[in-house]
Amino acid sequence: MKVNRSYLVPLFTLLAMVYSLTPLFGVEVKVKDVKGKPNEFIRVQAETTGKIVQWVSLDDGLSVFPSELLKDTKTGVVVASLPGKYRLLAYTAEKDEPSIPVICIVEILGVVPPTPPVPPTPPTPPVPPEPVPPAPPAPIPVAGLRVLIIFDASKETELPASQQSILRGKLFDDYLIKNTVMGPDGKTKEYRIWPATTVLTSDVEKHWKDAMGLKRDSLPWLIVSDGKTGYQGPLPSTVSDTIKIIDNIIKPSK
Amino acid sequence: MISQLRPNEPIINDGNFRQFIASSDVVGGNFGHKGLIPRSLTTHPVGVLKGSAPFDTSFKLVPKSDWSPMVKEFTETESRLSDLRMRGNNGTFIPSLDQNGQGYCWAYSTTMAIMMTRMKMRLPYVRLSAHATACMIKGFRDEGGWCGLSMERQVTHGTPSVALWQEKSMSRSNDKPETWANAALHKVSEGWVDMASEVYNRQLTFEQVITLLLCGIPVAADFNWWGHSVCLLDVVEVEAGSFGIRGINSWTDGWGDKGMFILQGSKAVPDSAVAPRVVYASAA
Numbered sequence: 001m002k003v004n005r006s007y008l009v010p011l012f013t014l015l016a017m018v019y020s021l022t023p024l025f026g027v028e029v030k031v032k033d034v035k036g037k038p039n040e041f042i043r044v045q046a047e048t049t050g051k052i053v054q055w056v057s058l059d060d061g062l063s064v065f066p067s068e069l070l071k072d073t074k075t076g077v078v079v080a081s082l083p084g085k086y087r088l089l090a091y092t093a094e095k096d097e098p099s100i101p102v103i104c105i106v107e108i109l110g111v112v113p114p115t116p117p118v119p120p121t122p123p124t125p126p127v128p129p130e131p132v133p134p135a136p137p138a139p140i141p142v143a144g145l146r147v148l149i150i151f152d153a154s155k156e157t158e159l160p161a162s163q164q165s166i167l168r169g170k171l172f173d174d175y176l177i178k179n180t181v182m183g184p185d186g187k188t189k190e191y192r193i194w195p196a197t198t199v200l201t202s203d204v205e206k207h208w209k210d211a212m213g214l215k216r217d218s219l220p221w222l223i224v225s226d227g228k229t230g231y232q233g234p235l236p237s238t239v240s241d242t243i244k245i246i247d248n249i250i251k252p253s254k
Numbered sequence: 255m256i257s258q259l260r261p262n263e264p265i266i267n268d269g270n271f272r273q274f275i276a277s278s279d280v281v282g283g284n285f286g287h288k289g290l291i292p293r294s295l296t297t298h299p300v301g302v303l304k305g306s307a308p309f310d311t312s313f314k315l316v317p318k319s320d321w322s323p324m325v326k327e328f329t330e331t332e333s334r335l336s337d338l339r340m341r342g343n344n345g346t347f348i349p350s351l352d353q354n355g356q357g358y359c360w361a362y363s364t365t366m367a368i369m370m371t372r373m374k375m376r377l378p379y380v381r382l383s384a385h386a387t388a389c390m391i392k393g394f395r396d397e398g399g400w401c402g403l404s405m406e407r408q409v410t411h412g413t414p415s416v417a418l419w420q421e422k423s424m425s426r427s428n429d430k431p432e433t434w435a436n437a438a439l440h441k442v443s444e445g446w447v448d449m450a451s452e453v454y455n456r457q458l459t460f461e462q463v464i465t466l467l468l469c470g471i472p473v474a475a476d477f478n479w480w481g482h483s484v485c486l487l488d489v490v491e492v493e494a495g496s497f498g499i500r501g502i503n504s505w506t507d508g509w510g511d512k513g514m515f516i517l518q519g520s521k522a523v524p525d526s527a528v529a530p531r532v533v534y535a536s537a538a
Contacts, residue, residue, distance in 0.1 A: 153531045154445075157313045157469045161327045168374065168470050170332035173341065185538070187344045188378040194535060198375070201439045201536040208535075239331075 027094035029053065031104040038083060038108050041065070044076040050092030050099060062086035062106060083110030135252075139214055139232050140225035142207045144181030145250065146190040149235060150212070151220035153195035162238050163220065167193055172239045179250060224249050258329050258490050260336070263500070263511035265492065267518040275480060289357030290481045291398040293450055293526040303402050305409035306448035306528070309462040313447070316465045324468050325491050335370055335472055335487035336500055336514060342373035350513030351384060353504040355422055356396045359483045361388035361404040362504035363474035364528065365413055366485035368442060370472040371533045378538055382440055384504070386419035386428065387411075394424055401474040401483050405446055405528045412437035412534070439536035447471075450526040460523045464489055467499065471531065475501070475524035477517075486527075492518050 029048040036042035046053045055064045055076035061084065065077035080086055086108065091101035140146050149167065151159070159167070166172050176191040183190050184205070192208065196219055200209050211223055220235035224246050231249060236242045259265075266274055301308045316324070328334050340347040348369065353362045365384035372380065387407050391399060414437040419428040449462045463473050463486065473486040488500040498518035507513050 154312060156471065156531075157316060157465055159469070161324055164470065165327070165331040165333050168328075168333040168335075168338055170337060170341070177345065183378070185378050188376075192376050192535070194375050195532045197443060197445075197532055199441075199443055199532075199534045201534050203439065203537040204535055205537065 026097050027092055027099040029090050029092050029099050029102050031088075031090050031102050033105040033107065035107045035109055036080075038110055039079065039081050042078050042106060042108075044078060044088060044090075044104065044106065046074045046076065046090050046092070048074060048092050048099065050094045053090055053092045056089040056091075058087040058089055058103070062088065064088070078106055080106070080108045083108045135229035136231070137229065138225045138227050139223050139230045140207050140211050141227060142225075143227035144190065145179055145224070145226045145246075146207070146211075147176055147180060147246065148191070148208070148211050148223040149193045149220060150196050150216065150223070151193070151235070153197060155219075159220070160237065163235065166235065166239050166242055167220075169239060172242065175243055175246075179246065226250070258325065259492075259516070260500075260511040260514060263514045263516055265498065265516045265518055266521055267498075268520055271479065271521050289353075289359040289398045290476055290478070290483050291360075291400055292478045293400045293402060293476065295450060298402065300448050300450050303406045303448060305406065305442070305444035305446060306402070307445050309447050309449050309465075312445070312531075313462075313465060315461055316468050318461070321464065321468065321489060321497060322491055322495070325489050325497075328468075328488075333470070334500075335374075335467070335470055336502075338373055338470075339370065339487065339502065340512075342370075343379045347512065348373060348379065349381075350502060350507045350509075351381075351504040352421060352506045353384065354506070356385070356388070356424070357398050358384060358388035358396075359504055360399040360401050360476065361385070361391070363401050363476075363483040363485045364404040364408060364530075366502060366504065367472040367474045367528075367530055368408060368413060368440065368533055370485065370487070371442075371530050372440075374470060374472075375533070375535060377535055380440065380536075380538060381416045381421070382413045383416045383419040383421055383423075384413070385421060385423055386414050386433065386437065389424060390429070394426060396424075400476050400526055401528050402448060402450075402526060405442065405474065405530070408440075408530075409442045409444060409446065412439065412441035414440070415538075439534060439538065441534045442530045443532040443534065445531055447529040447531060449473075449524075449528065457523070459525075459527060463499065463524060463527050464497065466529050471529050473524075473527050473529045475527040477521070478525045479521060486524075487514070490516055492516065498522050 027050045029046050031046050034044050053073045057064050062080045067073045086106045087103050088106050089101050089103050092099045177189050180189045180191045218234050222235045224231040231245050342348045351362050361384040365382050387404050414433045418433045418436045449459050466473050467489045475486050476483045484501040486499050486501045490498045490500050492498040498516045499522045500516050503513050
């Protein structure tokens, strides 16, 4: 049965102090400090006229051999596995009168192992970068930024005002004039805004004919190409969103 | 806020329209410029011209409650046809056409509408020859017509560049194969819009024209009170709730504000109107 000894130290300390002041108490116990090695049985001898001596370990790590198994309880037997100093208390009684409890030090020799250091927190492993998807192929495989917008002329009156500003507004026009390449005539920038039913004459450049022939899922439709990569998809609803798509072709975000 | 009105454009309305009519000509019983022969809906009902389609089968009307906000939005974003005209010639403005000498306004109005449509499509700027269309229809006679006649030929034959048929030229030497090969590059696609109503229902024509202009579709329009045909560009809210129409004339940039003007009130309601929706895409 495990004894809860947490209360014993202050109790016996108090009693030892009280009894030391009263020479009127009869039997005495005297115990000397002892030393020993780890895991070795260490004898502790009590000098007393009392017949039975009780031994109590006050510190964890020091074990006391059961007294009832000893031939002579005036000799206590203890053992500890770790070096250090441990407190051992002894008391007896005679003619129904207890003795003053005494405390001795049992020193287990050896180097007290240092407190193991707290292992460092392992570094957070770096998050592997997400794989960069390959750039989509250029819808217009000719060097230079080109933009083609295709719309349904029969539904032109139903386009929202924000998309009509893409087709005709100055902000988007200025942006395209600044960023698209010059055409072969040396005057006209390479961006077009064509109804889906536009008939292309024989003198129209091949890359525009091919771009008009690309598959489309809906109208209005946006095609952007710099000759290496590009975008094909529904025309966004605002000028700013359309410019973002084209900006991402000019300067891809990482 | 950008003003809807241009600084020098005349506003022609019921109060001042007589200033703009030539007193020497009579068209349809009224004083007016020569050149416009009013359309007969008996001989030429809407939809009968080759390649045309009536408005009703082509578009949904924009409700009148949307006119004012749309006009404001397109003024602020400089999305009007007049704005495009001012930058459509590779960043500079597209000059007015010049019909001077012949009563061919009915061909000049449609020719400018075709050039504006090319500009909308961001095609290379080409100045087209309205005289070529009118001369071929009238056999080189200086006679009047109406915008639908001109548009019909511009569907079947196209319109040549002034490089092949000089503007205001009545010379038969222009009529040669290379002229019509070039003209074929500038055809109007089928499905152009034909609008005209009897007198009792001219408000419908006005609303149809407004719808197309709000969506950036230029309209060639005949005005019997004026004896004249012009190309219309924008809707303008002249006063709160009062809408006029901005047009571009064929009397050079010296007239009006670089050729532009506004029609208001009953003078803004056309008697007949046509609109190209799609033109051929060409490199020149």
